[in-house]
Amino acid sequence: MPDNHNGRREQWGSRWGLILAMAGNAIGLGNFLRFPVQAAQNGGGAFMIPYFVSFILLGLPLMWIEWGVGRYGGSLGHGTSPAIFDALWKSRVAKYVGILGVFLPLVVLVYYIYVCSWTLAFSVFSALGSYPVVEAGSGAVSTASYLAPYRAYLNDYIGASSGGAFFTPLPIAYFFFIVTLVMGMAILGKGVAKGIEVLNKIAIPALFVMAAVLFIRVLSMNSPVDSNVTAATGLAFLWEPDMSGLLNPKVWLSAAGQVFFTLSLGMGAIITYASYVKHSDDIALAGLAAASFNEFAEVVFGSTIALVSAVIFFGPQGASVIAGDGAFSLGFISMPAIFTHIGYGGFYGFIWFLLLFFAGITSVVALAQPAIAFFEDELGWTRRRSVITLAIFFFIAAHLPMLVTGALDELDFWAATLGLVILALFEVIIFFWIFGAEKAWEEIACGGRIRIPRVFFYIMKYVTPLFLFVILVAWGYDQLPGVLSKSGVGVWLGRAFLLALLGAHIYAVKVAWKRRRNRRVTEDMQ
Structure with a gap:
């Protein structure tokens, strides 16, 4: 395994690899599953305006701020926000x-790895044709009843x-979790350039190819029960604007939240990835390119594949x-139902879930x-x-999320x-x-x-922090009371886990800074 124990930090092998890695960080399950749901629930085409x-x-x-913070920290030999915040803000609390x-x-990874493993499992299930089969239009009195066997699956x-x-969970679920975990850790073990960069150079282009294949297939689909329902119907369902939604603050909050999720902002990953960039290298264009890859994947492919398919197969009301x-x-119930009723459905199901797996593993x-x-850097x-x-x-x-009901939702709210x-x-x-606007710019x-510009x-300097403050207050007002009122084994175990893990992080920071002080004393004595 690569080792920077000698003090020299790794760097990206190429600019193209960096852009694809940043795109891989952003492109995740939410691009293909969360975005179309958010758009459909918040005014369709009108959602794109606040988005x-x-x-x-x-x-x-x-x-751009996270790229700048990360590259600055990397020039000082640091790749995470505790040390970088400490360098930017000379305060005892900065590192905490x-x-x-x-x-x-x-x-997030405590449950995300497990959910990612579902996609790998379902790609295999698609290839093997192991889904239940319910004949289209035969005996299913509603979308919910039609999908019941797939939900049960x-x-x-x-x-x-x-x-x-x-x-x-079934033993096979445990098996695919282990496979996904081992795969992810093996890639990380190869290092930044030979592991993460190589993965993204393969996975991101492959993801776009698979998305394009599914995109074309969806646009050529017809309803099995109503010849009047076509891809155009699905696109109209998604994109015809309900302009009244623009007056609803929750639509704007949903759009802002989706932008957060889709670009992987506020998660620390962009800062760390950017810390492996040379200080003289471009981040303005590279950051814009990575964001553009993500937006194309989400707005063009993510909005079309799953939800338009659902409209074609189940009709607008069912969708x-x-x-x-x-x-x-x-993603996991309606799409398998659709794949069982189209030509070469096993193949399309396989690449759909493999696409999701590539999005997840990156x-x-x-x-x-x-x-x-x-x-590596601090310990x-x-x-x-x-x-x-x-x-x-x-x-x-x-x-915890694998075995205890409610734990996943609890972890997801506080972290994600x-x-x-x-x-x-x-x-x-x-x-x-604090660091200074002109210096930051x-x-x-x-x-x-x-x-x-x-x-x-x-x-x-002004708009973004105000926007964030409004989101924080609104989410806290709208969601926090409901979350705090929850109870149950999963909720309390989730909270106990969060507190224990946070305590471990505080202890690790104390150890790291004690190590730093001891190293400085040793250097002064020499």
């Missing part, structure tokens, strides 16, 4: 605020059929029911890299030790909803208001192949 406004005022500015940049992605796989406080049930229903390695960078661990430690941690911790907005707000305040512009300086 692109949020992309300009929130997504691009935060993305920065803990979020390592803590949040670890929490997923519930049996994850062990949720009993509806109790605990899951009892609304599916979208209302959420992303898992769309995000897995991205979210794990901040912890590895912290171990002086070898990559081998870092990867093995993470593998053991994920193997143990993943049993509330936590990322808090971290992003601190990033903007520390970089633009110069850091972002250094080595740029394009000149970012000066208007973004004012957006980053």
Whole structure:
């Protein structure tokens, strides 16, 4: 395994590899499952107006800020936010605020690796043709009843059929979880250039090819029960705007939230990836290119494949029911039902779930890299030790969402909803208001192949933090009371796990800074 124990940090092997890796970090399951559901539930085509406004005022500015923060930290030998915040803000609390940049992605991965393993399993199930078959238009009185066998198939796989406080997943689910975990850790063990970069050079182009194949197939589909329902019907369902939604604040919050999720902002991964960029290298154009890859995957492919297929097969009303049930229903229940009724359905099902797996595994390695960078940069661990430690941690911790009902939702809210907005707000305040707006702007512009319009300086300094504050307050007001009122085994175990893991991070930071002080004393004595 590569080792930076001698003090020399790794770097990306090529600019193209960096862009694809950043795109792989952003492109995840949410592009193909969460985005179409959000669009369908929030005004269809009208949703794209607040979505692109949020992309300009929130997504691009935060993305460039995180690239700038990461590259600056990398020039000092640091790749995670505890040490970088400490360098930007000379305060005792800075390093503890920065803990979020390592803590949040670890929490997300506790359940994300398991969900990612579902996609690998279902790609195999598609190839083997093991789904139940319900004849189109024969005996199913509603979308819900038609999909019941496919819902039962997923519930049996994850062990949720009993509806109790605990899951009892099938052994095959456990097997695919282990395979996904080992695969992700093996890639991380190869290092940044030979592991993560190589993965993304293969996975991202392959993902776009598979998405294009499915895109073409969807546009050529016809309804099995109504010849008047075509791909045009599905596109109209998704894109015909309900302009009244623009007056609903929740639509704007949903759009802003989707931009957060889709660009992987506030998760610490972009900062860590950018820390392996040379200080003289471009981040302005590279960041824009990575974001563009992600937006193309989401808006063109993500919006079309799953939801338009559902409209064609189940009709607009049925698709609304599916979208209302959420992303898992769309991706793991309705899509298998569709694949069993189209020509070469096993092949298309295989590449659909393989596409999702590629999207997932590239995000897995991205979210794990901040912890590895912290171990290497701040604790002086070898990559081998870092990867093995993470593998053991994920193997143990993943049993919480795997076996306990409600734990996944609890972890997801605190880490992937509330936590990322808090971290992003601190990033903007520390970089633009404490470190200094002009210095931050110069850091972002250094080595740029394009000149970012000066208007973004004012957006980053004033508009983006205000936008983040509004989102934080609104989400806290709308969702926090409901989350805090929950109870049950999964909820309390999830909260106990979060507190224990946060405590471990605080302890690790204390050890790292004690190690740093001891090293300085030794150097002074020499």
